[in-house]
Amino acid sequence: VVAVGDELLYGQTMNTNGSWLSGELSRIGLKVRHRAVVGDVEGDIQAAVASAMEGSEVVLVTGGLGPTPDDLTREAVASCLEVALVEDAALVEGLTARFKARGYETLPDQGRRMAMVPLGGEVLPNPHGAAPGLAMEGKNGRICILLPGVPREMRGIFTRGVEPLLKERFPDRLQEILHRIVNTHGVPESMLMDEIRTVLPEDPRQVSLAYLPDEVGVRLRLSTRQEDGLESASRRLDRLEQMLEPVLSRYRYEARSGDLAEAVGSALLRAGKTLAVAESCTGGLIGKRMTDLPGSSRYFLGGVVAYANEVKTGLLGLEGGLLAEDGVVSREVASAMAERAAILLRASAGIGITGIAGPSGGSREKPVGTVWYAVHLDDRTVARKELFPGDRTAIRARAAHGALGLLLRLLEGREG
C-alpha cells in the first residue's frame, strides 16, 4: 500500500487511508506486507511503486490522481509499468458533464487529465468524486491499483470495485485470519509474559499470541488462520484461551470497546450497584472516563472533585485532623474520600483517589507518582498505594485505571 502526498510527509495529515486499507485487506484475508508514504515527486512515486511491485502481488496506490499539477501518480505509475496513457472517451464525457454542472462550458485541460487511462487498464468508477480508480497489470502479472486520496472516494471505490476484483482474482487466498482480543489490566507486559510462559512453555502450533501494550494495560491478540473453516479455527482459539485461563482469569476484563470503564459499568449494572467518586489528583478524569460511555447514568451518579484541601474538609466533609496527621496522600484520606463520596451521593460504591501527579509537589517519602486510591463497597473499604512512572498525564491515567481495576475486582469477587 503506497500513499502519495506531501501533506503526509509534513505530518500535517494522518495517513488514515493506509490504516483503513490495511484493515480492509486483513479482513478479506489478504496479508499486507509493506506500507509506504512518498511525497508528490514523480521519481519517488516511481521508485516506491517499483519496489512494492517486486515484493507484493498487489500494490494499492492512494493519492495524486486529482487535477492539480502536483498530482503525478497516474504518470509515474504508467512510466513505471512502461505503458502509455490514453484518453478514455467515456471518462471525458462523464467529466465534461460534471464540470458543466459546476458552470464550466467545456472540460478544462486540467480536468481532462483525469480521463487518462493506462493502455489496457480498467476504470473503477468513483461514486463520490471526479477522479476514477484505475487497475492495471504489470508485465510480471502483478496488479497495480490507483485510488484517489480523498478518504471517502478511496473507500467507495475500494468497496465497489477493488474488493470484488481481488476476491475474483485470489479466491484461494481469502482465508481470513481469525483474531481474538483479550483485555487485561493490573499486570505489566513482562510479568504477564512470564506468567503465560508457565502455562504455555512452548509456542503453540497453528495459533499465535501477540502482546499489544499501551499506557495503562496490555491487550493480548490470539490469532489463527482459518483455512479449515471458521469453526475449527474458533476451536483452536478456544483451546489456546483455555490453556491461558489460569493466568488470564486474574487479569482479564470484558469490554467491546477495550475500555476498562466499560467493564466496570457492566459489572456495576450486573451487581445492581451505583458509583460515586471523590477525586483529587485525577481532577475529574474518573468521572469523565465513566461517562464517556452512553447509558452510564444507569450506574454512575457523579462525585466531588476535591482538588483543593478546603474542598476535602468542606464539601466532602473529611475531618481536618485526618489531613494533618497522615498527610493528604495517605491510606486514611483515600479511604475516607471513598466513603464520603458514597455517603454524600447515596451510592452503593465509592472511589477515593489522592496522589502526587507532578511535576512538582513530590518529596523523599512521597515522590511524584505516589497515589493512594480506595474503593468503598458493601461496608468495606480497600485501599492501595502505588508509585506510577511517567509524566503527569501518564500518572493520572494510570491512577484512574488502577482505581477502576480495583473496583472491578471487588465487584467480581476477585480481590481477596
Place this chain on the structure above:
Amino acid sequence: VVAVGDELLYGQTMNTNGSWLSGELSRIGLKVRHRAVVGDVEGDIQAAVASAMEGSEVVLVTGGLGPTPDDLTREAVASCLEVALVEDAALVEGLTARFKARGYETLPDQGRRMAMVPLGGEVLPNPHGAAPGLAMEGKNGRICILLPGVPREMRGIFTRGVEPLLKERFPDRLQEILHRIVNTHGVPESMLMDEIRTVLPEDPRQVSLAYLPDEVGVRLRLSTRQEDGLESASRRLDRLEQMLEPVLSRYRYEARSGDLAEAVGSALLRAGKTLAVAESCTGGLIGKRMTDLPGSSRYFLGGVVAYANEVKTGLLGLEGGLLAEDGVVSREVASAMAERAAILLRASAGIGITGIAGPSGGSREKPVGTVWYAVHLDDRTVARKELFPGDRTAIRARAAHGALGLLLRLLEGREG
C-alpha cells in the same frame, strides 16, 4: 521513517508515530523523503531499513524494541548494518533496578534483551519506559536511529536525544521555516476564512497562512522561509499578524500548549480568581481539562459532578422545582449549577453545564447536542445555549470548550 509492527499492517493501530515524527522533522527543517510500515518479520525490517538508508541520510525506526519475542528491530538493524550486539552494563543495571521495583529478584532474560546495544552505537535514554533509543552510524556515514513504538516513550526520546543529535549533525540543513501558531476559539473555520478575507483580500507575498481545524477550534499557522535571517522572517510574520489583528482580536487566545484551559488558567491567575465547576453531561471533563496542567491548584478548587438528577438536587442543592419546570437542560439549571458550585466551594467563579450528549435522550425540542452552559463571575451569571454537531465524544469536548471560552471572554472583558 520506518515503523515496525504487525498491528500497524493489520490496521489495528494507527501509525501515529510516523505522522508525529514527520511533523517534528519538518519543524526543525529536515525533509522527510519516505515513510514505510513493515510487520514483525526480521527480513522485512532489514529490507526496509536497507532501502531507506540508500535513499536518505537519516533513518528513524520505531517499534520492535520491547522484551517480547516478536520484537526484532534491534537484531534486524544490527545485521543490516553488519555490527554485533553487545550487552551494555549500565543498561543492565538500570533495567535490573526497574524490574526489582516491580518485584523481580533478578532481571529476566527477556528484559535483558533491552540492554543489547549495537557495537559503537549510542544509547538514548528513555525518560518514560524501559527500552532505550539507539543511534548508530552505517558504513556510508548514514545515521540509523531506533526508537520504541510506545508513542510517549518515542516522543520523549526524540525530544531529549534525537532532536539535539540531528541539530548538531546537520547545522546547515536546518534552514527552518518560521512558523507561528495563533489559537482561536468560538469561530468555525469557514467563518474565520471569510472574515480574514475582508482584511486580507489577496494572498500575501513571502508569507503563507494555513487553517488547521480540529474538533474544538481552528489554529492558524503563519509561515515564512527564513533564508534572510530570523529577524526579517519574524518581521514578515509580525506584519501579517498586524493585518489580521482586527479579526483575530475577537477570537485569539494565548496558550503555549495550544490548550484553551491553559489560557483560562492564566486569566484566572492574573485576575486573582478561583474556579469551581458543576458538571452534568461532561461528567468531569472540565475538571480533568483544568487539572491537566501542572500548577492548576493555584486557581482550580474542584467541583461537583452532578450526573444524576438526585445529585443536582441533593449535594449541589438545586431546587427540585427548577428541574421540573424548565427541564434539566435549561438556562435556569445551568445558571443555578454555576452559582451553586461557586457558593459550595467558595470560589470566585463557577461553571455550570448540562446537556444531551447522546446518542439517546434527545427530543424534538432538545435534540442530541443541545447544551446549556453558564458562567458565574462577580455577582453576574451568563448562560449560553448551543447545538453541537458530532458524536458523544465531540459534543462533550465542544461543550467543555464552549464553557471555558465563555469564562475566558468574561475574565478578559471581551464578552458584552
